[in-house]
Amino acid sequence: MTENTKVNSIGKQASKQASKQEHTDACWVLVWMCQGCSNVVTDSIEKADEIINNPKYKRILVSISGGSDSDDVLDLCTKLDVSHKCMYIWFNTGLEYQATKDHLKYLESKYHIEIIREKPIKPIPVSCKEYGQPFISKYVSEFIQRLQRHNFQWEDEPYEVLVKKYPKCTSALAWWCNHRKMGDKNSWFDIHRNAYLKEFMIQNPPTFNISNKCCEFAKKKIAHDAIKKYKADLNIMGVRFAEGGIRANAYKRCFTKGDSVDDFRPIWWWNNDDKVDYERTLNVTHSDCYSVYGLPRTGCVGCPFARDLEGELEVIEKYEPKLYRAVTSVFSDGYEYRRKYKEFVREMKEKGIKPRKD
Numbered sequence: 001m002t003e004n005t006k007v008n009s010i011g012k013q014a015s016k017q018a019s020k021q022e023h024t025d026a027c028w029v030l031v032w033m034c035q036g037c038s039n040v041v042t043d044s045i046e047k048a049d050e051i052i053n054n055p056k057y058k059r060i061l062v063s064i065s066g067g068s069d070s071d072d073v074l075d076l077c078t079k080l081d082v083s084h085k086c087m088y089i090w091f092n093t094g095l096e097y098q099a100t101k102d103h104l105k106y107l108e109s110k111y112h113i114e115i116i117r118e119k120p121i122k123p124i125p126v127s128c129k130e131y132g133q134p135f136i137s138k139y140v141s142e143f144i145q146r147l148q149r150h151n152f153q154w155e156d157e158p159y160e161v162l163v164k165k166y167p168k169c170t171s172a173l174a175w176w177c178n179h180r181k182m183g184d185k186n187s188w189f190d191i192h193r194n195a196y197l198k199e200f201m202i203q204n205p206p207t208f209n210i211s212n213k214c215c216e217f218a219k220k221k222i223a224h225d226a227i228k229k230y231k232a233d234l235n236i237m238g239v240r241f242a243e244g245g246i247r248a249n250a251y252k253r254c255f256t257k258g259d260s261v262d263d264f265r266p267i268w269w270w271n272n273d274d275k276v277d278y279e280r281t282l283n284v285t286h287s288d289c290y291s292v293y294g295l296p297r298t299g300c301v302g303c304p305f306a307r308d309l310e311g312e313l314e315v316i317e318k319y320e321p322k323l324y325r326a327v328t329s330v331f332s333d334g335y336e337y338r339r340k341y342k343e344f345v346r347e348m349k350e351k352g353i354k355p356r357k358d
């Protein structure tokens with residue numbers, strides 16, 4: 001090590017030490033309690049302390065879903081929020097497990113907090129009735145919805161032909177025609193990302209409206225509106241990099257600077273082991289959705305996007321029969337269409353037919 005590197009290294013240690021001294025006592029207590037956890041956990045506690053207790057933030061909105069990641073975030077925030085700047089908020093989508101609602105009451109009593117229950121702009125059943133039902137994924141539903149809006153007839157024609165016929169629907173047509181090809185890679189924005197979907201839809205055009213509007217009115221817009229309504233300058237969410245998918249892919253790191261509100265994801269870097277270690281150490285309890293029903297994750301009940309929808313429906317029927325009746329009515333067409341598609345995929349594979357990419 002050269003003298004210069006040594007000096008730099010000592011300098012870095014000194015400045016780290018100096019910044020460490022600025023942490024709250026609450027932070028040091030929590031770090032001490034978590035000494036058996038990984039550095040990822042203790043580093044994120046320090047980071048959360050720096051951000052939550054930064055005087056520049058006057059009002060912090062913490063989204064509580066009732067899910068396991070949100071339980072960890074809530075535990076962390078209640079322990080570090082020494083100036084009581086955090087407001088806890090739950091967005092009711094209109095299709096929620098009773099177990100989640102019960103868990104919210106439990107959390108309020110355990111942490112001596114109030115969790116604001118925010119109503120949706122339109123509950124999921126209303127959106128589904130007005131705009132259509134979700135199918136496969138957010139993107140797929142979005143593009144199908146756009147095509148349906150233009151009275152698309154699910155023609156098997158090249159992009160250049162279809163844009164002449166439907167000139168105001170170019171991006172959805174690009175999806176339908178796999179126009180954004182990325183070599184052999186599947187693009188999120190091409191239909192061939194969902195194997196055999198194009199073949200299926202040509203043979204079985206949808207006879208009901210498909211839409212992802214329920215997400216917009218029961219989740220996205222309501223969260224956006226709440227930030228304005230409660231004049232928050234920091235928004236905290238329980239999203240982790242390790243969970244993958246569209247939600248996690250929307251971010252690159254734990255903090256995002258915004259124009260009027262910043263976003264912070266305190267457990268962004270935690271893997272599943274970090275979660276287990278923290279939860280054991282701090283005795284974090286999850287809702288019955290996990291411990292009794294055995295679900296791997298919570299969210300809107302019976303969402304047609306769920307990977308293991310059929311397994312989830314069995315659980316709902318067993319533990320929440322009233323909700324089962326509700327979801328099988330709200331999403332009936334979407335469920336039927338999805339089952340038909342899955343069956344189609346199975347048959348194509350059995351016949352050894354390769355999915356088309358054009």
Ligand code: SF4
Binds near residue numbers: 093
């Ligand atoms: S997650 Fe599913 S059910 Fe919930 S709002 Fe979005 S599409 Fe609708």
